[in-house]
Amino acid sequence: MPVDGLHERRLLENFDNLGLSPLVLGNLAALGLTKPTPIQAQAIPHIVEGRDLLGLAQTGTGKTAAFGLPMLTRLIAFGKRPAPKTVRALILAPTRELATQIADNITAFAQGSPIRVFRVVGGASINVQSERLARGVDVLIATPGRLLDLLDRRALTLSETTYLVLDEADQMLDIGFIHALRKIARMLPENRQTLLFSATMPKLMSELADSYLKEPVRVQVAPPGQAAEKIEQAVHFTTQGEKATLLAEYLGKHPGELAIIFNRTKHGSEKLAKLLDGWGFSVGAIHGNKSQGQRERTLAAFRASEIQVLVATDVAARGLDIPQVAHVYNYDLPNVPENYVHRIGRTARAGRDGKAVAFCAPLEMADLRSIEKMMKKPIPVVGGQPHAEGAGSGMSKPAGRRPGGGNGGGKSFGGGKPQGKPQGQRQGKPHAAKADGGARPPKRASRRPKGERAA
Numbered sequence: 001m002p003v004d005g006l007h008e009r010r011l012l013e014n015f016d017n018l019g020l021s022p023l024v025l026g027n028l029a030a031l032g033l034t035k036p037t038p039i040q041a042q043a044i045p046h047i048v049e050g051r052d053l054l055g056l057a058q059t060g061t062g063k064t065a066a067f068g069l070p071m072l073t074r075l076i077a078f079g080k081r082p083a084p085k086t087v088r089a090l091i092l093a094p095t096r097e098l099a100t101q102i103a104d105n106i107t108a109f110a111q112g113s114p115i116r117v118f119r120v121v122g123g124a125s126i127n128v129q130s131e132r133l134a135r136g137v138d139v140l141i142a143t144p145g146r147l148l149d150l151l152d153r154r155a156l157t158l159s160e161t162t163y164l165v166l167d168e169a170d171q172m173l174d175i176g177f178i179h180a181l182r183k184i185a186r187m188l189p190e191n192r193q194t195l196l197f198s199a200t201m202p203k204l205m206s207e208l209a210d211s212y213l214k215e216p217v218r219v220q221v222a223p224p225g226q227a228a229e230k231i232e233q234a235v236h237f238t239t240q241g242e243k244a245t246l247l248a249e250y251l252g253k254h255p256g257e258l259a260i261i262f263n264r265t266k267h268g269s270e271k272l273a274k275l276l277d278g279w280g281f282s283v284g285a286i287h288g289n290k291s292q293g294q295r296e297r298t299l300a301a302f303r304a305s306e307i308q309v310l311v312a313t314d315v316a317a318r319g320l321d322i323p324q325v326a327h328v329y330n331y332d333l334p335n336v337p338e339n340y341v342h343r344i345g346r347t348a349r350a351g352r353d354g355k356a357v358a359f360c361a362p363l364e365m366a367d368l369r370s371i372e373k374m375m376k377k378p379i380p381v382v383g384g385q386p387h388a389e390g391a392g393s394g395m396s397k398p399a400g401r402r403p404g405g406g407n408g409g410g411k412s413f414g415g416g417k418p419q420g421k422p423q424g425q426r427q428g429k430p431h432a433a434k435a436d437g438g439a440r441p442p443k444r445a446s447r448r449p450k451g452e453r454a455a
Contacts (some may be wrong), residue, residue, distance in 0.1 A: 013041065019048040021073040028069075033081040037062040038221040044070050046193065052216040054209050055197040058345065061221065063197045064105045067091075067165050070109050070228040074163070075138050080134035081114065089163035090188075091141045095315050096121040096292060097299065102167065103141045116137060119417040122146045123292025130155035144172065144180040151187065158187040166212070170198045170205045170338065174183050178204070185212065188238065199345070202339040229347040233353045235368065239383030240361040241329055244275055246383075250279060250357060251309060258302065259327040260320075261311045262343045264334070267455070270369045274330065283309040286316055317342040323349045330358040333367040336340075337374040 015036055016347055028034070029399075039057035046053055047070035058061055071089055082088050091106075093099040100297045103119035104114065112119060119141045120129045126149060133140075133156045140156075141146075149154055166172065172181060194212050200207060209216065238246050240263055251259060263269040266287040273285035284298040284307045294317075303322055310316070311331075325347045334340050347354025358379065360368050365387050372378050 002228075004151055015069075018069075020044070020069055021076050023076060023113055024069055024072050024109060029111050030111075032164050033065070037066075039063060039219065040069070042219045043067070043217075043219065046217045046219070047071070047193075048073060048076075050193055051453070052193060053195045053215060054216050054218045055195065056199070056218075056220040057197070057223075058199055058202055058341075060328065064102055065109070065381060067167070067195050067197060067280045068102075068106050068109055071139070071163055071165070072106070072113070072115060075115055076113055082116070082138055085136055086160040087137050087140040087156055087158060088161060090147075090158065090161050091139065091165040091167060092144055092172065092184070093167050094142065094143070094177065094440070096123060097286070097294065097320060098144060098168060098318060099141045099143055100296070101252060106139055106141065115411065117141070117282040118291060120146050120150060122149075122290065125293075126150065126153070126155075133270070137176055144177045144184065148180055153183075153369060158184070159189065159374070161188055162192045164188060164192055164194045164212075166194075166208075168198055169196045169208060170200045170431070171342070173204050173208060173257045178208070181208070199233045203249045210262075227321065230351075230353050231344050232353065233344065233358075233379050235358045235360050236382055237360050237386055242362065243359045244272065247272075247329060247331060248276070248279055248281070250327075251276075254327060254398065256308060257326040257443040258305065258322065258324045259309050259329060260316065260343075260346050261309065261331050262317065262334070263311060263313060264332040266282075266313055269311045269313050273393065276309060276311070281309050283306045283311060285311040287313040288315060300359060314343070316346070320346055322346070323352055325349070326352075326354055328356040333358055333360060333364045334369070335367055336455075337367075337370045351365045357382070360384075360387070365389050365410045425432040 013035060013414045015025055015034065020028075039055060043053055043055050043066040047067065055063060055066060055121070056065075058219065069139055075088060078088070091099075091102055093102055099119055101120050103117060107117045115138045116136070118129075118132055120133075120136045121143045122145055126146070128452050129146075129150060130153060133150065135298075137156075142150075166181070193212075194216075196205075196209055196212065196216075236246065247261065261272065266289045269287045270289070273283050276283045284302060286295045286298050290298070298307070298310070299320075301307045303324075303429070305324065314334065317334075326342050328347045330340065330343060334343065343357035344354075345442050347356060358368070358371075366389070368379070
């Protein structure tokens with residue numbers, strides 16, 4: 001490598017050399033962040049210069065800081081407050097949980113500045129949100145549906161929004177937000193800076209980038225569809241009816257360690273959470289049928305390790321940054337291969353190691369093959385035997401049985417038959433499942449991030 005190239009690379013290994021404002025740098029230091037990740041080091045200088053950008057990076061690599069830090073640097077330099085009902089910077093996210101996490105991070109990065117940060121999502125009072133927007137906002141983090149509701153009410157205008165971020169843009173396309181995105185885009189000024197960030201790059205995403213971005217810089221730090229190297233992956237072949245018992249065996253081998261279990265459906269997630277709760281595990285659930293308050297309380301309790309097991313649909317597959325998560329279990333395989341990468345990306349964060357086990361029933365063989373094709377490599381087998389393509393489903397129900405059976409397991413992931421009562425259970429008689437799908441988090445866990453009004 002030429003000397004000048006080596007010198008440039010060393011410069012980019014420090015936040016001080018990326019063109020960020022002194023206030024933002026001070027907040028980074030207070031947060032213990034001194035060295036940028038590859039996506040941050042490569043993207044921030046281009047964004048500070050005002051370029052449109054398409055950023056592709058694995059989940060958990062710091063994409064929020066990659067767009068948030070230079071955005072705040074530019075807004076702080078602007079020097080005056082936004083006019084009533086206007087928004088200077090708009091960040092769109094596909095889920096409430098991701099929007100909340102982005103708002104938390106941006107608020108922390110902007111600490112001590114006059115920047116007004118606000119989040120609007122469904123499930124909260126739209127009247128309260130309208131009142132807050134009336135004063136004007138520097139940075140608005142929103143889900144597309146709720147933003148359109150507020151625009152229809154004329155609670156805000158996007159005529160002065162000159163900074164647009166689409167975070168996890170591929171998921172917004174996957175869950176049907178394309179028409180909402182196009183409608184929102186028509187309300188934005190032509191002269192704006194636009195950033196698209198994602199971990200995968202489906203064909204429709206490429207078409208969206210072409211229509212939204214002007215002469216963009218493309219920054220890619222890993223091939224799309226690849227999982228982080230620190231995630232130890234495995235697949236365990238079983239029947240649908242034996243999955244709950246097998247899951248209890250795995251959970252019992254790792255008492256006190258945080259685990260996320262992914263299920264395809266809202267009903268299935270709730271049912272599984274109640275079953276695990278009845279078996280004595282400390283468990284909560286989040287899915288689309290939960291109120292916003294329930295989801296936030298459950299996540300707060302999980303972050304604080306007050307519950308150790310979180311059962312979720314793909315609402316939790318993106319954006320949840322909880323470094324203590326040591327295990328991810330794909331109870332049901334996703335039928336969209338890219339979602340597998342996002343799900344297992346909830347572990348092995350912040351430089352830690354993590355393990356991800358997929359339970360594969362006979363009818364899920366095609367889903368498994370699609371995932372392996374996308375990743376360009378097979379997932380190691382730690383239990384059971386691969387099913388024949390098109391085999392029967394074995395859809396017997398667990399019917400509330402206590403864990404005890406199993407299909408055999410790999411030593412590395414703690415499979416195999418348990419000896420007596422599974423480890424990790426609460427002592428005494430198992431109590432009935434709570435109405436919100438798990439151990440009820442304490443009221444103090446419902447505090448909202450700074451910069452937001454109660455909703």
